[in-house]
Amino acid sequence: MSVRYPLADLNTLPQDLKDKILEVQEKAGFVPNVFLALARRPAEWRAFFAYHDALMDPESVGRTSHLTKGDREMIVTTTSAANQCLYCVVAHGALLRIYEKKPLVADQVAVNYRKADITPRQRAMLDFAMKICERAAETDDTDFEALHAHGFDDEDIWDIAAITAFFGLSNRIASFSNMPPNPEFFLMGRVPREKKS
Amino acid sequence: MSVRYPLADLNTLPQDLKDKILEVQEKAGFVPNVFLALARRPAEWRAFFAYHDALMDPESVGRTSHLTKGDREMIVTTTSAANQCLYCVVAHGALLRIYEKKPLVADQVAVNYRKADITPRQRAMLDFAMKICERAAETDDTDFEALHAHGFDDEDIWDIAAITAFFGLSNRIASFSNMPPNPEFFLMGRVPREKKS
Amino acid sequence: MSVRYPLADLNTLPQDLKDKILEVQEKAGFVPNVFLALARRPAEWRAFFAYHDALMDPESVGRTSHLTKGDREMIVTTTSAANQCLYCVVAHGALLRIYEKKPLVADQVAVNYRKADITPRQRAMLDFAMKICERAAETDDTDFEALHAHGFDDEDIWDIAAITAFFGLSNRIASFSNMPPNPEFFLMGRVPREKKS
Amino acid sequence: MSVRYPLADLNTLPQDLKDKILEVQEKAGFVPNVFLALARRPAEWRAFFAYHDALMDPESVGRTSHLTKGDREMIVTTTSAANQCLYCVVAHGALLRIYEKKPLVADQVAVNYRKADITPRQRAMLDFAMKICERAAETDDTDFEALHAHGFDDEDIWDIAAITAFFGLSNRIASFSNMPPNPEFFLMGRVPREKKS
C-alpha cells in the first residue's frame, strides 16, 4: 500500500509532543512509530496518549487496578490479533513478553488464546475482552458474574472493556493508515537481557 | 441488566468536568448521559471528550475538514447501528436530523444506509466507514481511490476512519455499561422547531 | 436505486383491493405504501394480506392468541431490523409505539433488543424470534422449554415463528424492490395524540 | 425433537382444504406432509397455498412468466438448502428432477449450485436468489443489470425474489415445527418412470 500518512518529523512538532517522545525514546531506546504516525494531528495525539495512559498506567492518574501490567498487555495483544492489527500485536506482544517474563506467551495468545499457557483468571479476562471486541452489544449480567467468580470487581471489568475498546480504536487507525511496527519490537522479550555489570 | 455504573453526581465532580457539563446543559437543555456516565473516571472523561472534540469539532482545535457536521453525525449513526449501540444511535441520530435538517435520515441510515436518501458522496463515505467498522484490516489503496473519486482527500479519509474508530470505542463502552440514552434525544429534530419570537 | 416497481394507481385496481385500501386509508389517514406496491399483482396481494391478517389479527379469522398486539409488532420490528428492512422497521415501529403506548420502545428494539425496556417474557419471545430469523434450522426442544417457562404454549410459539417467517418474506420483498416507508410513519406514536373534542 | 404439531386428520378439515388435498393426492399418489402440517390453522393454510400457487403456477392466476417450472423449483431447492430446510430440499428437489428431466441436478444445486450442471442463465438466477436469501438488504441496480444481461426482465426478477422470499417463510416454518418430508419424495425423478401400457 502507498505511504499516505508519513511519520512526522520530530523537529517540527509542538514542544509537549516533542518532550514526551524524547522521554519515550530515552526509556525504550527508539521511538515507537505510533508516536510519530499520530503526531500530524497534535490534538488527537494528546487525547490518544492521555486515554492510553489513563487505562494502561492507572497510577499515573491516581487510580489503582487489580489488573497487572501483564494482564493489560495480554488484553491488547489478544484483541488486536482478532482485529488483525499488525502494529499492535507486534508492539504490545513485546511488552507482554517483558511484563509477564514469558517469552512464548505473546505468540500463544495472538494465535489462539484458548490454547495459551495462562491462568484460568486470565482466560476469563480474555473471554470477556473478546466479547467486547466482537459483540459488545450482547453483554449482560452473566458476563459480570463469570468475572466476579475469578475475583474481578466491576472497576476491573470496566478496565478490561475500556482497554479493549481503546485498542479497537487504535487497531482500526493503525490498519487503515498502514502503520508499520518498528523492527525492534519483534525481538524484544524473546531472549534474556544481559545483566548490566 | 443491573445498574453497575450509576451516573455521577454533578456536585462531586472536579471543576473542569462540572464547567463543561454545565455548559452543555445550558446549550442542550439537558445533560446527555454520556457526560455523567464517564465522569466516574475523570482522566478517561477528559481524554474521551478531548478526542471527541478534535474529531467532531475540528475548528475547536484549529483544523478544517471537508466533512460537514451532518456528514460526521451520519458516520456515527450508521456505524453505531452496525455495532447495535443504543445510546449512540439515538443521541447522534438526533444530531444528524438537526444538522442535515432531514427528519427521516437518521432512521434511514440506522436501518439500512444503502436505501437512505443521501448523496452518492455520502454513500461512498459510509461504505468506507462500514469497512473501517467491520474489517479495517482489509483496507487498501482501492478504498482511497473510491473516495478520491468523490472529492475526499487523504485528510478527509483520516477523518472518516478516525470518527468510526472513536465511536467504535464509544459503542463498546456504552453497550457493556448499559448506558441509556436520555429520553429527550428520541424526538429531537423530528418536528419543526417553533421559531422564537 | 431506480424505481422499477412504481406504486399502483388505486383507480386501476380490482374492486376488492380498492375496497380494502380505501378502508385502510379511512382508518389510518393515509395509504401505507405496501398496499400499492404489491397491488401490481393482485393474486399475490390477496395472499399476502390474508396471511398478514391471519397472523397479526387472529380474531379476524376466529382464533385467539396469548400474544398482544404490542408483542406482535415488537417481533416484527426486532426481526425486520435484523434484516435491515427500512419499510418494516419504520411502519411496524410506529404501530409498536402506539400499541405498547411506549414512545421509545421501537427505537430500542430496532437498535438492540437486548438493552430495551421490555419484560423478561418479551425478551424470551424476541430471543426465539431472532433464532427463527437467523438460524431456524438449529431450533430444538430447548427453545420450546425456554418459552414455556414464560407461559407461552405451543400455539403461541407457532405465532412467534410464523410472524417472524412472514415478515422475513415481507422484508426481502420490500428491500429488493426498494419500497419506501410513508413519511407519516416516522412520527406516529412519538408524541401524545391530542384528544378529539 | 418432540412432535408438537401433529399432522391434521383429513376428515376433520374444512371442505375446501379437504377438496384441495384430495385433488393433490389424486395427482401425486400421496399427500405431501405440508398440506396436513399447516391445516391446523385453515386461514394460514389458505393464504399459504394461494401465495404458493400465485408464484409457482402463475398461469393459475392469469399471469405468464419467463421462468420455467424447472427454474422455479431450482430456486426453491437451492435457497432451501442454504436455509438447511429438510422438507423443502427433499420435496422440491423431487419436483426439480422431474421438471428438468435431470436426475442429478437437485443434489447438485443443493450441495453447491456453483458446481452444478446448469445454464449460465440459471447460474445468474441462482446468484440473485441467494442474495435475496442471505442479504436482500444489499441489493441494488447492479443486481438487476446482471439479470437483464441474461434476458430476465423486471417481472422475472420479481418472481425470483418473491419465490425465494416465500420459501424462506416456508423453510422457517418447516424447520422449527420439524416437518418431515414424505419418504416418497426421496426417490421421485431419480429413476425413469415406466411407461404406462
Added chain:
Amino acid sequence: MSVRYPLADLNTLPQDLKDKILEVQEKAGFVPNVFLALARRPAEWRAFFAYHDALMDPESVGRTSHLTKGDREMIVTTTSAANQCLYCVVAHGALLRIYEKKPLVADQVAVNYRKADITPRQRAMLDFAMKICERAAETDDTDFEALHAHGFDDEDIWDIAAITAFFGLSNRIASFSNMPPNPEFFLMGRVPREKKS
C-alpha cells in the same frame, strides 16, 4: 468451470495405482473419479489413499474402533455438506445409505443433521465433527466430556476429528479442481438391491 485437471488414463499409471484401481473397479462396478483425478500425482495419490484407509478401514492397518462403517460415512457426509463439496456428499452419501441400510439418511444429514433420523450418540458425534470442521480452535475439555457421556473414548474422538480433518482436505481439493461425482453414486443405496439368484 473449465476442465483443468483431466482424469488420468488408467493405462499410463504406475502399476500399484493401476492394481488398486482395478481392484476397486472390480468391487464397485465402476472407478470412482477420485482415483483417477488424483493419479496425476502418484506420490500424493499413495499418501491420500493410505491416509483414507487408515481412518476409514482401521482393521486394514490392524486397529479397531468403536465407530461403525456407517458412523464414519455419516461424519464424512455431514461435514462435506457443510463444506459444500459435491463429490464427497454424493459419493459418501451413497456409502452411508448402504452401510446404515437407511435410504433416507444421507439426504437428511446433508441438509440438516440436527433434524435427521439418527441416534443421540450419532448426534453427539456429528456435533463434535461439525465443531472440528468449522472451529477446531475452540475445542476444549467440555467437548470430550460430551462425547464420553455417549460412550466414546479418546481414541474414538481422535477418529471423529481425524476423519473430519481428512475429508476437509479432500473437500477442498475436490471443490477447487471441480471433481465431478460419478453418476452411479446418486442412486446407490436408494432402492433395494435385487438378490442375486
Added chain:
Amino acid sequence: MSVRYPLADLNTLPQDLKDKILEVQEKAGFVPNVFLALARRPAEWRAFFAYHDALMDPESVGRTSHLTKGDREMIVTTTSAANQCLYCVVAHGALLRIYEKKPLVADQVAVNYRKADITPRQRAMLDFAMKICERAAETDDTDFEALHAHGFDDEDIWDIAAITAFFGLSNRIASFSNMPPNPEFFLMGRVPREKKS
C-alpha cells in the same frame, strides 16, 4: 486442557518411524512434537508425512514446482493463522523466517498477510490460499486467471491448494489434540545464526 494424547516414547516406535525421527533430530537439533504426537498411530503417521513430503519437498518425489520453499511455508503460516493453529503458526513461521531470510515476515503474515512485506506474486498466492482455506466451494475460473497473471501455472495452483488443504487437516488435528509447539521454534530465524568456524 488435559493431556489426552501424550507424546509417544521414541523407543517403542516401529523402526521406520524411529529412523525418520532420529534423522529429523539430527538435522534440527530437536524432535518437533508433531512427529511424536502422531506416532501413536503409525499408519496415519506414515500417510501424514508421505503427504507432507510430497507437497512440501516435491523434489523428494521426483517433481519440480515453481513455488519456493519460502512460498510454501508462507502459505502454511498464513492459513494456519486463519485457522488459529498454534503449533503450525509457530513451527512453520520458524521455517518461513529461515527460508525467506526475513526475520519479520512470519509475524507479518500471521497477523495480517495483506499488510506484510511480500511480493505482489506472493500476495496473489496467499489470496488464493485463503479462499481455499475459508471458502473453497466458491472457487471458479477467475481465481485461476488471477494466478496465471502472476506466472503461476495450473500445477502451481494445485500446489497452493493442496498445501492449504493438507495443513487445514494438520491444523484441525493439532488444535483438538492440543499439540504444543516446541519452545525452540519461537526463536528460530529471528536472530542471525553464528557462523560455524
